[in-house]
Amino acid sequence: MPESVPSPDDVAVERLRALVRLPTIARPTAGPGPRADRAVFESLIAALPTLYPRVHSALERERLGSDPDGGPGYSLLYRWRGSDPAGAETPTMLMAHYDVVAATDEGWQHPPFAADLVEHEGEPVVWGRGAIDDKGALAAVLEAVERLLEAGFTPRHDVLLVFGHDEEVAGTGAQAVAAVLAERGIRPALVLDEGGAIVRDAFPGLDEPFALIGVTEKGITTLRLRVQQLGGHAASPPPFAATERLARAILRLNARPSRARLDPTIRRMLRTLGARARQPFRSLFTRTDLNAPLILRALLRRGSEITALLRTTRAVTELRAGHAANALPESAEATVNVRIAPWSSVAEAVDEVRQAIADELIEIEVLQPSEPSPVSPAEGEAWDDLVASIHAVHPGLLVSPYVMMQASDSRFMTGISDHVYRFTPFRLSADERACLHAKNERIRVSAFLEGVRGYEALLRRR
Numbered sequence: 001m002p003e004s005v006p007s008p009d010d011v012a013v014e015r016l017r018a019l020v021r022l023p024t025i026a027r028p029t030a031g032p033g034p035r036a037d038r039a040v041f042e043s044l045i046a047a048l049p050t051l052y053p054r055v056h057s058a059l060e061r062e063r064l065g066s067d068p069d070g071g072p073g074y075s076l077l078y079r080w081r082g083s084d085p086a087g088a089e090t091p092t093m094l095m096a097h098y099d100v101v102a103a104t105d106e107g108w109q110h111p112p113f114a115a116d117l118v119e120h121e122g123e124p125v126v127w128g129r130g131a132i133d134d135k136g137a138l139a140a141v142l143e144a145v146e147r148l149l150e151a152g153f154t155p156r157h158d159v160l161l162v163f164g165h166d167e168e169v170a171g172t173g174a175q176a177v178a179a180v181l182a183e184r185g186i187r188p189a190l191v192l193d194e195g196g197a198i199v200r201d202a203f204p205g206l207d208e209p210f211a212l213i214g215v216t217e218k219g220i221t222t223l224r225l226r227v228q229q230l231g232g233h234a235a236s237p238p239p240f241a242a243t244e245r246l247a248r249a250i251l252r253l254n255a256r257p258s259r260a261r262l263d264p265t266i267r268r269m270l271r272t273l274g275a276r277a278r279q280p281f282r283s284l285f286t287r288t289d290l291n292a293p294l295i296l297r298a299l300l301r302r303g304s305e306i307t308a309l310l311r312t313t314r315a316v317t318e319l320r321a322g323h324a325a326n327a328l329p330e331s332a333e334a335t336v337n338v339r340i341a342p343w344s345s346v347a348e349a350v351d352e353v354r355q356a357i358a359d360e361l362i363e364i365e366v367l368q369p370s371e372p373s374p375v376s377p378a379e380g381e382a383w384d385d386l387v388a389s390i391h392a393v394h395p396g397l398l399v400s401p402y403v404m405m406q407a408s409d410s411r412f413m414t415g416i417s418d419h420v421y422r423f424t425p426f427r428l429s430a431d432e433r434a435c436l437h438a439k440n441e442r443i444r445v446s447a448f449l450e451g452v453r454g455y456e457a458l459l460r461r462r
Helices: 008-020 035-051 053-058 085-087 135-150 172-183 243-255 265-273 279-286 290-301 348-359 380-392 408-415 430-434 445-460
Strands: 060-064 075-080 090-097 118-122 123-127 161-165 191-197 210-217 219-228 313-321 332-341 363-370 396-402 420-427 442-444
Touching: 008 035, 008 123, 008 135, 008 445, 035 053, 053 135, 060 172, 075 172, 075 313, 085 279, 090 135, 090 172, 090 408, 090 445, 123 445, 135 161, 135 420, 135 445, 161 172, 191 380, 191 396, 191 408, 210 265, 210 380, 219 243, 219 348, 219 420, 243 313, 243 332, 243 348, 265 279, 265 290, 265 396, 279 290, 348 363, 380 396, 380 420, 380 445, 408 420, 420 445, 430 442, 442 445
Parallel strands: 090 161, 090 191, 191 420, 210 396
Antiparallel strands: 060 075, 075 161, 118 123, 123 442, 191 210, 210 420, 219 332, 219 363, 313 332
């Protein structure tokens, strides 16, 4: 009996699984190139031409970014030439990154780099680190281009594919790509990177699914809080040791959150989504300007996901102190991850931290500061094409701009494009969104394939 030929969708899923199996873990200590995992990064780059042969036959590919030993960079820039030569300087750019955060087997229902394909809650699901963030998008973009090439399609303007290698730690690869394109005088007419998704049960009073497109993203910086003072034997502790002073600073910081605000993007989101919400939410949100104080108080009680939209946030992510159980540490440090609201700045965020701590003996070091991104317009050709591509797969779906809370490689493209958007065309449940950077990351096969069709629909309009 002859073997059955796998369907194009089955092939697409297997390609995604092959990418998820490669543990391309971004490590902050690895420097400008992925030193610790160089071989696996090279393995992924080498695997792409085999997985997506038409892409690599028809498109030009460059390796960009720094390598510590002077070799080729690890970030990838593809160029798909369009039929209109005038479109070479105003291309469409689709972005993704193939580095992932670390994961161990502990707590996972399926190993994080096994890419198991299993039934989960009645649907086939690909399980693994990077399935959503962000190899799912990478595979969906490449699959869309592969299918369009097979169909004989040529875009009107050039299309650039940009795949970063260190988005999770620094984004040096995307910065290198942006610099090269700036030197070449290229200003993309549309940039699309990871960000929002198709969600539901994420807005008060709204029962239907909706798509959120990030038109801006928060700034980001890391603060290092450090206390240095005399140590000594733990048998005779002072009244206020370094660790206690640092702990007090953290408690003070937590007790004084940054002020919340409804900025113009959030107000538009509230009006857009509120227009389809049930009463009394509809009346409340469609009159956002009138009801702003009441809305702000109500949203601040809705949980962390909504609250983070409204203010600069701070999270203590690392603590370091001491070297022995019986010795007082001479130094104590805390790392604070700060996500800066679009109406604020790095300087203002640092000043708020300093005022909240109110302790001159706490040294504050600012690391890798990145300001909030400019706001891209939620109207015009680029926006309309993006919305139309969503409706091609999900007719009538409600679409709204929003403020992206995370940082993406696309922030480095705002210097060369006025139309930078953050949206991945996947349906994601609250549980699936909660798995990003956490255990049990996974994507439903149906959502992944819808994403492929979404990218394909967008490219057909460009």
